[in-house]
Amino acid sequence: MSTDSFFERQREHSRIKAEIVSKYLPAWANVMKGRARGPLNYLDLFAGPGYYEDRRPSTPILAVQAIAARDDLASLVRTVFNEKIPARAQALRQALDALPEAARLRYRPQVFHGETNAELAEVLRNTALAPTLAFIDPCGYKGLTRVLVLAILKNWGSECIFFLNFDAVRRALQNLTVEPHMQALFGTERAARLRELLPCLSPREQEPTVLRHLEAAMKEVGAQYVLPFRLRVTEPQRRLYHVVFVTKNALGLKIMKGVMWSVSTDLAAGIGSYEYAAEDERCPSLFEPITPVDDLAPELLRYFAGQTISVGQVFQEHQTRSPYIEKHYKTALLGLEAEGKITVIVPEGKRRRANTFPDWLVVQFPPQES
Structure with a gap:
């Protein structure tokens, strides 16, 4: 999907990822408020214009509303948004300025426009941040790197949620022209290993193999726990995505498991599958089924x-x-x-x-x- 058409209307996978982020953000801030000495940060590096063309709110609006819903968090959390397209950044500023809930925040939302690239990742890597929850949601994979995740995780109390377009990554691993992006995400040796492995594997085997290598890449830059949530959609065509949570903290893992469980479509035996599948996409999961x-x-x-x-x-x-x-x-x-x-x-x-x-x-x- 092109970046031009992405914000025409909200699609189901976008709704679910926004729900996960907006549910987890206040839970994280509630835990951190008694432990941090000062404000907390919510950082969205691929923010978009704030609303889809059908006027449904996207993640920045929902995040601000989630924070503003509680007085204690409204006085504590700073929200910082980045969008590389100037017109969208301006639209987001206007949307936040007009949002009644934004007026309740102690810290006015900040909106920047610029590319999330290696230079920005290095700046963040060399900057000591207050406890930060970062949401990294590129259109594709460009800008999603291990250095960027490290730049967030190196700070005490900080965690990442990122959106992975699995189909795009799987294709990119077989495309030498975009090899630098895959090396930046997986590491040079790991990306080369995946490039050799994937042609030999069935689709059923490819997905867990890529996710295992991704988990290893994240743990190499400081993550203790990596929790993926699977999104299967059919509109406008069959696609596979993951919302990936990366943390150093077992309590964060506990909370996010509860959030992801709550939005799972498969609650057989009372267990969420950490998966959302569209109503017309009830084919068997590529993952091993979760034990009852x-x-x-x-x-x-x-x-x-x-x-x-x-x-x-x-x-x-x-x-x-x-x-x-x-x-x-x-x-x-x-x-x-x-x-x-x-x-x-x-x-x-x-x-x-x-x-x-x-x-x-x-x-x-x-x-x-x-």
Whole structure:
């Protein structure tokens, strides 16, 4: 899709990615407000004009509205937008100036126009930033680089959400004329390896292979956790995208898993698939299906065999390696208790309500059967 036609009307994948960002932003700011010494930053490097031609709001408008909805965040979060096309940058300024919610912000939204390129990434890399949530949403892949992600993640409390046009990246990995862009995203050796691998793989194998290499590339520049959300659409043609969350913090991972779970279309067995598929695109997922929540209970028995550990620790230790969210863990533990497979200890001075699993409860897991 050309950049000229992108903002004609909002498409479903754009709505979902904007929903993910606008839900996560206030949750992140709420956590950071008690930890940071000063204001927080929300940075959108490919902002667009603010509205689609059908007058539906895009991510910058929704982000400002999400911040303005809470007085404590409205006085704390600075919003900075960049758009390389001058006319769109001006349209965004006008849209924000006319937005009633923007008047509630302590810091007036800032709009710049310029290209998000290697020079800007180096400037950010050499600048100490306040805790920053960055949204990187290029039209294609140009400008999305490991150096740019590093420039954000190097700062304490900072995280990235970026939009990946998977089909465009897959084609680019086979196109030597755009090889520098793929090297900037994956690293030189990793991009070369993918260029060799992809022709030998089926479509079912290509997607997880590219995502594994992307995860490795992000971890190489400081990420601890990389969480992709898959978007399958059919309009105007079949396309595959990902919203990718990159963080150093397990709490951020926990919160984003909840956000992505809430917008998943497949909630079979009570588990979000971390995927949104258009109504007419109900073909089987290219990913391995997520294990039903009933399988979490035996996995916990195996993983924590012989340990005595609090409920909160069970979740914190295991959630970074699974797709499950907190309520799934507590449901699994309730089932194990009902079946007599674990022993639950209520610490002295505490009272437990029926059918609850507060974080302070202590669980004794039986030893692994030989």
